[in-house]
Each structure stands twice: as C-alpha cells, then as structure tokens.
Amino acid sequence: MKHVISVTVENKPGVLARISSMFARRGFNIHSLTVGPTEDPRLSRMTVVVDGPEMEQIVKQLYKLVHTVKVTELEPGETIEREIMLVRVNADPTRRGELLDAANLFSAKVVDVGATTVTFEVAGEPSTLNDFLELLRTYGIVTLVKSGRIALAKDQKSTTRRGRLRTA
Amino acid sequence: MAETLTGAQALIRSLEHEGVEVVFGVPGGAILPAYDPLLDSPIRHVLARHEQGAGHMASGYAHATGRVGVCMATSGPGATNLITPLQDAYMDSVPVVAITGQVATKSIGMDAFQEAHTWGISMPCTKHNYLVTTVEELPDVIAEAFHLAATGRPGPVLVDIPKNVLNAEMQWHRPGAIDLPGYKPSVKGHPRQVKAAVRLIHESERPVLYAGGGIIKANAADRLRRFAEQANLPVVTTLMARGAFPDTHPLALGMPGMHGNYTAITAMQRSDLLVAIGARFDDRVTGDVSTFAPEAKVIHVDVDPAEIGKVRTADVPIVGDAGVVLEQLIEAMDRLLDGEEPPAREAWFAQLRTWQEEHPLTYEQDPNGPIQQQYVIEKLHELTGGDAIVVAGVGQHQMWASQFWRFTRPRSWINSGGLGTMGFAVPAAIGAKVGRPDDLVFAIDGDGCFQMTSQELITAATEGIPIKVAVMNNGSLGMVKQWQRLFYGGRYSAIDLTTQVPDYVKLAEAMGCVGLRAESPGEVVPTLEKALAVEDRPVVVEFRVDPDAMVFPMVPAGASNDDVVLGPEDLA
Ligand SMILES: Cc1ncc(C[n+]2csc(CCOP(=O)(O)OP(=O)(O)O)c2C)c(N)n1
Ligand SMILES: [Mg+2]
Numbered sequence: 001m002k003h004v005i006s007v008t009v010e011n012k013p014g015v016l017a018r019i020s021s022m023f024a025r026r027g028f029n030i031h032s033l034t035v036g037p038t039e040d041p042r043l044s045r046m047t048v049v050v051d052g053p054e055m056e057q058i059v060k061q062l063y064k065l066v067h068t069v070k071v072t073e074l075e076p077g078e079t080i081e082r083e084i085m086l087v088r089v090n091a092d093p094t095r096r097g098e099l100l101d102a103a104n105l106f107s108a109k110v111v112d113v114g115a116t117t118v119t120f121e122v123a124g125e126p127s128t129l130n131d132f133l134e135l136l137r138t139y140g141i142v143t144l145v146k147s148g149r150i151a152l153a154k155d156q157k158s159t160t161r162r163g164r165l166r167t168a
Numbered sequence: 169m170a171e172t173l174t175g176a177q178a179l180i181r182s183l184e185h186e187g188v189e190v191v192f193g194v195p196g197g198a199i200l201p202a203y204d205p206l207l208d209s210p211i212r213h214v215l216a217r218h219e220q221g222a223g224h225m226a227s228g229y230a231h232a233t234g235r236v237g238v239c240m241a242t243s244g245p246g247a248t249n250l251i252t253p254l255q256d257a258y259m260d261s262v263p264v265v266a267i268t269g270q271v272a273t274k275s276i277g278m279d280a281f282q283e284a285h286t287w288g289i290s291m292p293c294t295k296h297n298y299l300v301t302t303v304e305e306l307p308d309v310i311a312e313a314f315h316l317a318a319t320g321r322p323g324p325v326l327v328d329i330p331k332n333v334l335n336a337e338m339q340w341h342r343p344g345a346i347d348l349p350g351y352k353p354s355v356k357g358h359p360r361q362v363k364a365a366v367r368l369i370h371e372s373e374r375p376v377l378y379a380g381g382g383i384i385k386a387n388a389a390d391r392l393r394r395f396a397e398q399a400n401l402p403v404v405t406t407l408m409a410r411g412a413f414p415d416t417h418p419l420a421l422g423m424p425g426m427h428g429n430y431t432a433i434t435a436m437q438r439s440d441l442l443v444a445i446g447a448r449f450d451d452r453v454t455g456d457v458s459t460f461a462p463e464a465k466v467i468h469v470d471v472d473p474a475e476i477g478k479v480r481t482a483d484v485p486i487v488g489d490a491g492v493v494l495e496q497l498i499e500a501m502d503r504l505l506d507g508e509e510p511p512a513r514e515a516w517f518a519q520l521r522t523w524q525e526e527h528p529l530t531y532e533q534d535p536n537g538p539i540q541q542q543y544v545i546e547k548l549h550e551l552t553g554g555d556a557i558v559v560a561g562v563g564q565h566q567m568w569a570s571q572f573w574r575f576t577r578p579r580s581w582i583n584s585g586g587l588g589t590m591g592f593a594v595p596a597a598i599g600a601k602v603g604r605p606d607d608l609v610f611a612i613d614g615d616g617c618f619q620m621t622s623q624e625l626i627t628a629a630t631e632g633i634p635i636k637v638a639v640m641n642n643g644s645l646g647m648v649k650q651w652q653r654l655f656y657g658g659r660y661s662a663i664d665l666t667t668q669v670p671d672y673v674k675l676a677e678a679m680g681c682v683g684l685r686a687e688s689p690g691e692v693v694p695t696l697e698k699a700l701a702v703e704d705r706p707v708v709v710e711f712r713v714d715p716d717a718m719v720f721p722m723v724p725a726g727a728s729n730d731d732v733v734l735g736p737e738d739l740a
Contacts, residue, residue, distance in 0.1 A: 010350060014299075018291060025292050060474035066296045066316065069350040 002031055003055050004079060004151050007046040007062055008070040011037065015067045019046065022065060028058050032148035043069065047151045074151050081151045084123040086111065087133065090140035091118040099139060106132040117142055170339040175303040176201035178338055179267070179329065180209050182310035185342070188238050190602055191267075192216055192225040196242025197282055198269030201334035214602060214631050219246050221595040221624040223253025227262045228599025231582040232557060232607075234387060236317050237599060240267045244282030247328070248289065252589060254324045255293035259586025260408060261385055263322035265313050266290075272332040273301060286328045295323030303336040311343035320353030321472040322385055353471060357488035357496050365443070365467045365484045366500040369399050372441035372465075374516045377401040378424070378453075381408025381585065382446015382470060388491030389413065389578040392445070395498050400510040402520055404432040406447055408585040411575035421520065422529075425453040426723050427567040430527035430732055433721070435520055436461050437729050445469040446490040449479035450586070459728035469493045527721075527734060529571050538714040539689050541565055541640050545572040547692050548610065548638070551700060556608040557582060557600050561593040561617030563647040565640040567719045569612045591620030597635045598628050608700075611637040615665050616645045622675070628706040629680030636699055636707045642715045643667035650718045654739060667712060676708035685710045 009015045016035055023030050031049040038045045050058060055073060062071045074081075091099050096118070103110065103120055106128060112119035122132055126149055133141070173181065179202055183191070190212040195203045206213055216222035219241040226237030241250050247268040257264045271280040287299040296316050298309050306329070313325040369375060383392050389412050396403050396419050403413045404424045413420055424432040436442060442464045447453070454460040457479060468475075468482035469490060476485040486493055501510075531542040545568055548556075558573055560566040560583040575581055582600055584592040597611040618639045628635055649663040676683030682702050686695035686709065699707045722733045733739055 013301075014287070017288070021291050056477060057474065060477075063350075064472070064474050066348060066351045 001051075001053070003050050004074040004076075004081065004149065005048050005050065005059065005062070006072045006074055006151060006153070007048060007068060008038070009044050009046060009065075010067040010069060011042055011044045012067055015044065016046075018065055018067065019048075019062070022061055026057070026061055028052060028054060028061075032146075034148040034150050036150075047149055049149050072153060074153055078154050079151050080154060081126055081149055082123060083126045083129055083147055083149045084121065085129055085144065085146040086119060086121055087136060087141060087145075088112070088117050088119040088143040089136045090116060090142060092116060095139065102135055103132075106135075108132060170341070172337050173340045174201065174205075175306055175329065175334040175336050175338065177205045178303065178306045178340060179310065179334065180205040180211065181340065182307050182343070183211060183238065184209060186236070186310065186314045188236075190214060190229065191238045191240050192222040192229070192599065193240030193267075194219050194222055194242070194246060196246050196269065198243035198271055198331045199240060199246070199267070199334075200242075200269070201331065202240065202267070202269070202329075212602075214598075214627065214633075216595070216627050217623040218621065219249030220252055220591065221598075221621055221627065223250045223264070223266065224256070224589075224592050224595035224621070225599035225602070225624070226264045226266070227253055227257050227260075228559065228582055228596030229603040230257075230262050230264055230599075231596065232579055232600035233603035234579065235603070236263045236265055236314055238265050238267070242269045242282065243271055243286065244284045247286040248284055250326075251289060251293060252587075254290055254326065256584050256587040256589045256592065257324040258293050258295065260381065260584065261322050262324065263317040264324040265317050266324060266326040268326060268328045269334070270299070270328045270330040273330045274332070276330065286326070290326045290328075293324070294326045295321075297326040297328070299328045300330070300333050303333050303338040306333070306338070307341060307343040312346060312348065315346050316348075316351070320351070321382075354473070354487045355489045355492050357469065357486040357493040359496070361484055361486045362493065362496045362500050365486060366399075366497060366504050368441060368465060368467060368484060369401070369443060369501070370504055370511065373511075373513060374439045375401050375441040375443060375513075376421070376435050376439040376464075377403040378436065378442050378444040378447050379403055379405050379409045379412050380445065380447025381406065381412075382490045383409055383412040384578045386446060386471070386490035387578070388446075388494050391491055391494035391498065393417070395494050395501070398498060398505075398510065399501055400513060401443065402435060402517070404428075404436060405575075406450070406453055406585075407570055407583065409447070410570055410573075410581040411578045414576040415574040416576055423570055425450075426455070426725070427571065427719050427721065429529050429571065430721055430734065431520060431523040433723065433729050433732050434523055436464070438519075439464045441465050441467070443467045443469075445494065446471075448475045454479065455723045455727055455729040459730060461729075533689055535689055537689070539686065539692060539711050540717060541568045541711070541713050542572045543689060544638065544640070544692055544696075544711050544713070545569055545612065548696055549573055551693070551696055552608060552610070556580070556610045557597075557604065559583065559593050559597040559600060559609065559611040561611070561613040562588045562590045563614040563617060563645070564642070564650065564717070564719050565612055565614045565646070590614075590617040593617055594621050594628075594635075594637060595624045597637065598624055598633050601628075601633050601635045609635045611635060613637055613639055614646060615639055615641045615643065619665070619670075622679070625676070625679045625681050625706055625708065634702070634704060634706050636702075637709070639672050639708060639710045640713050641667055641672065641710050642713050642717070644715060646715075646717075647719070653718070654736075655724070667715070672708060672710035681706040681708050683708050683710070685712070687712045
C-alpha cells in the first residue's frame, strides 16, 4: 500500500541527500519524492510517496534527522494530491482527430506536435493521469515523464474533508 | 573591540569554550592550520599512530567520563580512517565530535589531492554532520556539534572544514543560542504513560527489568537501583549496561543475550512483563524475535522514539531520558504503594534461584592444563578488588570478561557492543586513561584484536598514558574458530594466528612498554602482580591460553532464546 507523507525540513544544503540516504540505509522504498520551497524561505517541503508497511518507523526515522521539522502522514480523502506529466505518443495523421478529442476529456494540453507524434501536458490527480495514460497506450507511448506527487492536507475546516487529520 | 581570528584560531577557541581538555588526532595537509593555534592552547593533543586509534580514543574517553570525546584528522585518508570509530560510536550512542580538514572550497569536487567526500561518507554513520563553507559560521557549528553529540540520544558528530575556511579571517564572536527547530529531544516521560507503567509493573507476576546502555549514558545507575529495589524487580544488564546495576546485588541476574547466562536469558523468555530502559532489543539479546519473550508485555523507555516499536511492539511506550523517567517511575510507584511493600513474587524469585543454582556460569581450571581465560579474569578481579576500568576487544575474551568480571559501578566496562569492532580495546583504554588518570585501566584483548591497533601502545608509551593490556593469546581468531567448530563441522578456515609470532613481550618492549608473559596457571597471579606493580609505563601481559576453549552458554545466531546451548554436549 502506498502512503503519502509531507515532510517539512530546514532549507539547508544537502537535506535532500540526508533524507534519501536515510531511506536507502533503512531499506524503505521511495515511490516518488518531490521537494520545493515553501511560504517560509527557511523551510522546504517534501512530498514522499512510500511503499510498504513500516510507516511508523519511516515517520520516526524522518523525525530523527536533525533538519526535519514536521512530518505528516496524509490520509487519502483528506488530501489534495496533484501531479504533472509530459507524454509523447504516436499520432499518425489518420488517428490524430480522435486522439485530440480524448485529450480534451482529460484537459490535456498539446505542447508539441511532431511529424508522427503529439506531446501532451496533463496536470491533475494522480488517478486521472493514470486513466489518461491507459487510454494513450493503444496509440503507443513514446516518452513519459512525471513530476512526482505533491500533496497538501485539506484545510481543517474544508467541506471536502472527512475525519480528523493524523499527524505523527 | 572585536578580535580578528583565523578560522583555525576560532576553531580552537570554540573547543576551549566547550571545555575540551584533550584532542586525539593525526595532522596532515588540510588540517595543518588548526594544529598551529593548538600549540598556544591549554588543550592537550594526543598524537595517535592511526586515525582509527584517535577515533576510538575519543570514544574511550567519552565512555569513561561521560564527556564529549574529540578527535581530529586531515582530509582524504585521515577522514576515511575515522569512519570505523564513527560508526562504532554511532551504534553505541557515544558522544564524539570529529573535526576533519577538507580541501579548499574551490577544489571540492575536482578530485583534488587528498580529497574525499567526507560529508557524504560520514552521513550514515553520524548523528549529524557539517561541511563548513564560511568562516563566520564556525563558532555556531562547533557549539551545535557539541550540543547534538551530548544531548538526547548521544552520538558522533563530524565537522568537515575546508582549508581556506581555516585560513580565512573573521571577527571572533561567541556562538549564538542553539537554533535547531527540528531537534527537540524529549526529556520527561508522559505522566499518563508513567502511571500506566507502574500499574502494569505492580500487577506483574514475572517481571524483568531489562537495563540497557542508555542507563549509563543517562548517568541513571543510582535511580535504576532505587527503582528495582522499590518495585522488587530482578534486573538483567545487557552487554552495554554491564555496571549499570551491581552484579553483587540480590536482584541482579547478569547479562542476557547470545552469550548471556541461562537465568538472565530464560527469565526474559518466561517473563510476563519486560521493563526495558535504555535498551533497544538488539538481535544479540532477543535471538529469533518471533519467539522472544512470548508472554511478556513490554514497557519501553527510550530517549529515541524510533527505538520504541522498531523491533518489538511496546504496550507502554515512554519517550524520555532514562534518569528522568526513572525518577518519575519512582515517584509514581511511591504513590501507588502508599507505604505498602511491593509484591513479593515468591514463586518467580524461587524459580530464578533454581535456575541460578542449576545453571551457574562455570569453568574448570586444571592446574596442569592450559590457562583458562575465565581464571585470568577472576584472578585479576580478586587482585584489584574489582577496582578497575575494564576495556575489551571483540571475540571470546570479550564475552568471558563480561561474564566473569563482577561489575559494581557504571563506566567501569567499556566495549564495542553494536559494531563489534576488533581493535577497539587498546585505543579505547588509552582514551579512558586520559579521561580518568587516577583509575586503573585494564584492557582485556584478544590476540587478533590486539594486532589490529597495537601500534597505539607507542602513543601510550610516548605520551605517558600507563594502561595495562592483557593479551589473551589463543593463537587464533577464537570466536570465528568456535563458530567453525560448531556450525561448519570443524573445518577451520583462516583462523590461525599462531601463538609464537609475534613475540608479545618483545613487541611490547619495542613499543616502550613493559612486556610480561604467563604460560601456565601457576604463573597467572605472580605475573598479574608484576603488571599491577608497574605505574610509570604501559604494560602488556601475554597469557598463553587454551586454544580450544569455547564460550558458553550460547544462543546460536537466529535461534530462539528457548534453545540455550549450555555446552558442546547440547549440540551433539
Ligand atoms: C574489524 C573486525 N573484523 C572482523 C571481525 C569478525 N570477528 C569477530 S570476533 C573475531 C575473532 C577475534 O579474535 P581475537 O581477537 O583473537 O579474539 P578471541 O575470539 O580469540 O578471543 C573476528 C575475526 C570483527 N568483529 N571486527
Ligand atoms: Mg584470539
């Protein structure tokens, strides 16, 4: 089962190396990891998607790193998750029309058109991206690149939130 | 007016501010600037003969005193030589600060002469580490490094300083307040958990207090004893906790684990409540985890939350400093008992006595046979009244020392538990002696271990650090030989060290030490007496010991603690 954790860390050189080294050393599997600045220039936020059952240990080991300020395990249904991808597919002229129609359904933007390929940009929930990819397989995916997930817990007072937020 | 200092001067000044009295190290190109202001500093520098030695000396000093040990090395090979002691200190939670020189910042990444990626290499074997890139941050980094090494769960911290930073000038300023928003170790246990713990303890019928090295790190031996007596709990002390509870105490069960005694191992197996304090359920203690102490509930007290639940689920987890939590437990138990006596647990104590009588730790010294190591250890204990700091290497001799020395005080037993580092004893003993010059420091080392770091005896002789070293010469890598005998059908592979080479007496003398040798049981006491009479120089005493002896009891690796092997006959 995949878990999504949001890790707030001090924005110091090497902090990404510390986190990934800890995961490697402890034998935890990272599915994806994104990192970027936050509203506070002293802090960075990472979204880590991990596989496996050792969530409690992962959270505790993250906290053990000196530069880790806060670790939150995000609950499905109480979390906004987004990902962006660029995908280049085979698009011979005879099938281009239906391909573009399909892309429309997923709000995919055409960002590049070649002689035999079209490249789409899609942003949205990870499941939407996967649905679109499923559809594209019949055309033949040439190249795929994904950003990795970013995620944020819904506002405490959010109307789309169910249950209480769990923090470790 | 502010003073202008070089980075190197600021470094040494910062160390002085931390109260550092001694640095163990080896100089070289990148760290050269730091060695110049050292000449004008009251800080003593002990010149090790290998950086591994310097690292273990810093650890031995920290083990013996509880203060932060400091070692220093140059870039590249100097720094990489420190990695083993750093990992050793990391595994055993020893407060150490390592200072390493680094190539100039503009050369980093250029494969410069003596460049190594020290920051990256040391990351997984330190509690935290730094690469200092500007001279202004030096005082703050040093203050943080000492704070991190000594607080919470102690551990090693490395500070890597490029040569140009050491040479740059700065306006000296005292470090500011420690600013580590992500580092706030819990000290006090949660009162509700403490209450739940004492209730569980009070109701238990077959409790065992499982004391780990954290007791010693927290200087909490006195409170451990008070609590064990107050709650009437038998106590096992792990390899890292020997001395945390007196072996002479009626509640003492001694050491559990792979080479623990039958009663300590079996008490844990059959207990209905384990009260683990500053212990981490190491595989050498638990054996096969799935069959470990199957009926026991667990109260787990540790300053490191990540230890709780890592191996064994805790019914009552308590995060906090062992000493502070013990105080809370004592207070809560006082309220609960309200003047009454704790449960007598007669059946349980009767069972423990029976096991102790049926399966004591024993050995036989044939007066005409080869010397048994247990005999040497017992005689040394007798001659010193147990008043010594015992430092061990890794192997059979280590296990016998831990089993047969009667420890009564914390910080009187120093060994490499978590990493099992051969070569630890000699340099760690030197560090211990520097930290506690008035104590007798006796290393009990194997011949194999001794050969890994014996050159540090030159350091001891030339620096006037009169340690004593017993070399248990069984002519082999004895512990490996024991495993090959038991688990590989006696097919001995690469364990023979020979007993004749080196000549330990000559080797000792060549290094400026007194060299002595005992070859038969009758020579043990007189030779030890001679060794103890020497006060001005290090002494090496070689004991020609039984090459075929094996350490028992033994729980074979991966086996259940239910299957303690008491002697070779059990394996037939
Ligand atoms: C640096 C290192 N290398 C290898 C080992 C594996 N090892 C564990 S005990 C041992 C034998 C130690 O021999 P010796 O010092 O003679 O002690 P004895 O067991 O004979 O008492 C070895 C090789 C180790 N623990 N550390
Ligand atoms: Mg040996």
